[in-house]
Amino acid sequence: MIKFTFSAVFTRSITAELINDTCYYAGTEYEVLVNDIVQFQTDKNVFSVYNLKPGTCYTVTVRNEKNSFSQKVTTLEEAVYLDVKRFGAIGDGVVNDTAMLQAAIMCCPCGGTVSISQGTYRVGALFLKSDITIEIKKGATLKGLNERRFYPVLPGVSVAENERDEYYLGSWEGNPLDSYASLITGINVSNVDIIGEGVLDADAQNGDWWENPKVRRGAWRPRMFYLKNCSDIRVQGVTFQNSYAWTLHPCFTQRLELLDIKVCNHAMSPNTDGIDPESCSEVKIIGAKISVGDDCIAIKSGKMFMGQKMKTPTQNVMIRNCLMERGHGGVVIGSEVGAGVNNITVQQCVLCNTDRGLRVKTRRGRGKLSILDTIQFTNVKMHGVLTPFVINMFYFCDPDGHSPYVENKAVQPIDDFTPRVGSLICNDVTCVNCGCAGVFIYGLPEQPVEKLEMVNVSIAFDQNAQPGMPAMMDGIKMMKKQGIFIKNIKQLSFENVTITGYEGEKMILDGVEDFREV
Secondary structure, eight states: OOOEEEEEEOSSOEEEEEOSSSSSEEEEEEEEEETTEEEEEEEESEEEEOSOOTTOEEEEEEEOSSOEEEEEEEOOOOSOEEEGGGGTOOOEEEEEOHHHHHHHHHHOOTTEEEEEOSEEEEESOEEOOSSEEEEEOTTEEEEEOOOGGGSOEEOSEEEOTTSSOEEEOOOBTTBOOOEEOOSEEEESOEEEEEESSOEEEOOGGGTTTTSSTTSOBSBBOOOSEEEESOEEEEEESOEEESOSSOSEEEESOEEEEEESOEEEOOTTOTTOOSBOOBSOEEEEEESOEEEOSSOSEEEBOBOHHHHHHHOOOEEEEEEESOEEEEEEEEEEEESOBTTOEEEEEEESOEEESEEEEEEEEOOTTSOTTOEEEEEEEEEEEEESOSEEEEEETTOOOSTTTTSHHHHOOSOOOOOTTOOEEOEEEEEEEEEEEEOSEEEEEEOOSSSOEEEEEEEEEEEEEOTTOOOBOSSSOTTOOOBSSEEEEEEEEEEEEEEEEEEESOOSOSEEEEEEEEEEEO
């Protein structure tokens, strides 16, 4: 029986999700009809319908060869519809349309829609306002200008008159540092919908954004989509590509939904993570397709300064029916996790050709508030992932990442700088054509990983696998077809865990306090 539920309803579009147990793909094609008129065919579990009218009741039907299922839905009301071309935007790919699009946004009243119709609009940083919808229609592209003068600087730290309180705007890799505003920037806004089949293209490959990427030039590189202190933001359908750095970076934001979006960056582009929720809560990432030059989804909460200052973990994140096709990691926790991360659920996802699948990365120096706990992988497929499961508490990022303090494998005192990794639970996960190792876990000797539980997990290696590094840490050797390598963990539980095609010892365990296998 084919069934679906509405994930989100907007003024002029809807997103729906099939109710099944397959991962990203439905397993067969089906038709989507609106008021009995066929709109398209798809084989994905998540689909969106566009070009609807506000405040209108529709009957949406999905059908395949065996059956059909229908539901009624009423789109949201709309106050006014503003076309950016009426504000003087040209959309010819040459003229700078920033001021015209910004004018349309600022003039839009509560409940109104700013419509960006077909064309290529060259723009610098655009700033959102609350209580509006921005529709980027099919055939419309917002293409970033490549001169830094078109991107205002967001100061990292501004000090209040009392010389005690601070206001944080700019952010770079977990610290409050001056950074250029993003192509789309939201500061202290709420109730914003960004919908449509259009494209946001930073065009970074045609600028110097990727040259000497760790060198600050005036300010740190912009993100493509940046939210700071926002709430109730929904993004649907849009394609994000060719980002300057991290692509979508919501920061200190609540109730965020990213639905049926696409993120595509060049494989060799530096630090172009796909989605990086930092100190956010109540996040849904549903139906996303991600292929990037770094981590696909990287969940963060700032480095130690921001973690201890703001004490805002990232929590309650649902990642479902997503496809991660290329990246250093599929779903990543860290490494900037100074305030901790908890309650992360990954369901019905496909990870294909990423270096690592589930990747937890932390290190000494992240701080005692850096507690990573309750991470669940359920019903996930991995294909060609070099190392499907990694927990690395010796991650060697940052200028001091190779210091003796970070890389020392001997027991160190537990203090205010010591992070903690709690429980990781994996159920019904299938991994084929793996390369380096099936499971690689290296906890701190003074603070071992607390718990790994695996139920119904299968790992099979590619017979032509090549040696590689299972994790980014000092003091380990390259691996090839290593089944399970685990060092420093308190509780380890395997139930129906199968590993095939490995070489050498199936399991290398050291410092495991309690191991149970069924």
